[in-house]
Amino acid sequence: MDSVTLISRYFPHLTTRQKQQFRELQSIYREWNQKINVISRKGIEHLYLKHCLHSLGIAKVCTFLPGQQVLDVGTGGGFPGIPLAILFPDTHFTLVDSIGKKIKVVNAVVKQLDLQHVNAIHQRAERVDGRFHFIVSRAVTRIKPFFHWVEKKVIPGMDQNGFSHGILYLKGGDLTEEMKEFNRAYQLFPLSQYFEEDFFDTKVVVHIAIA
Numbered sequence: 001m002d003s004v005t006l007i008s009r010y011f012p013h014l015t016t017r018q019k020q021q022f023r024e025l026q027s028i029y030r031e032w033n034q035k036i037n038v039i040s041r042k043g044i045e046h047l048y049l050k051h052c053l054h055s056l057g058i059a060k061v062c063t064f065l066p067g068q069q070v071l072d073v074g075t076g077g078g079f080p081g082i083p084l085a086i087l088f089p090d091t092h093f094t095l096v097d098s099i100g101k102k103i104k105v106v107n108a109v110v111k112q113l114d115l116q117h118v119n120a121i122h123q124r125a126e127r128v129d130g131r132f133h134f135i136v137s138r139a140v141t142r143i144k145p146f147f148h149w150v151e152k153k154v155i156p157g158m159d160q161n162g163f164s165h166g167i168l169y170l171k172g173g174d175l176t177e178e179m180k181e182f183n184r185a186y187q188l189f190p191l192s193q194y195f196e197e198d199f200f201d202t203k204v205v206v207h208i209a210i211a
């Protein structure tokens with residue numbers, strides 16, 4: 001199944017421009033990954049399943065609205081921020097990472113895809129200024145320290161769909177211990193309820209409401 005067919009299967013309303021942007025990602029990452037390693041070799045082979053579709057799991061849980069601000073913490077090569085930004089062209093995205101060369105790759109992707117609603121910053125998450133409706137992330141740290149880094153950066157409230165602002169974190173595997181140390185309410189959304197590939201069997205989105 002080619003790249004866009006996989007994404008379109010679960011997101012059937014993509015525009016021609018969005019399909020083209022997803023299609024272009026593979027060659028852009030292949031080219032940049034030779035200079036600066038941001039995705040493992042295996043990851044590049046499975047770019048659309050393990051990086052793009054996984055990132056878009058967040059979109060199955062929450063539809064970002066025009067004008068909302070979303071922060072991607074520890075974006076690395078741009079995940080989950082870049083696929084989400086392609087899907088939501090009217091939402092503003094800030095992608096941060098503490099490693100400058102990763103932000104260099106993200107900036108190249110942003111430029112090549114002409115994603116004018118995306119801003120990439122070389123910064124530690126704890127030091128980012130600004131306030132956001134949602135904070136997204138994958139594979140950066142445990143939920144408890146992550147929450148302390150970012151909780152004050154969320155604009156408390158609820159969107160017009162009744163979904164609380166807050167954190168949307170992509171996690172996998174057994175979360176029992178990790179969530180036990182986190183003394184706050186949260187909700188888990190298993191991605192297997194949206195995507196049928198085995199890869200998603202243990203994957204979840206953790207939503208921490210800051211209302």
Ligand SMILES: C[S@@+](CC[C@H](N)C(=O)[O-])C[C@H]1O[C@@H](n2cnc3c(N)ncnc32)[C@H](O)[C@@H]1O
Binds near residue numbers: 078080098125
């Ligand atoms: C394993 S990578 C994950 C990258 C990307 N989120 C993904 O899933 O492909 C973790 C990233 O988090 C970044 N990172 C770790 N601590 C950070 C912090 N305090 N502020 C900003 N970035 C951080 C690292 O530089 C690294 O790029």
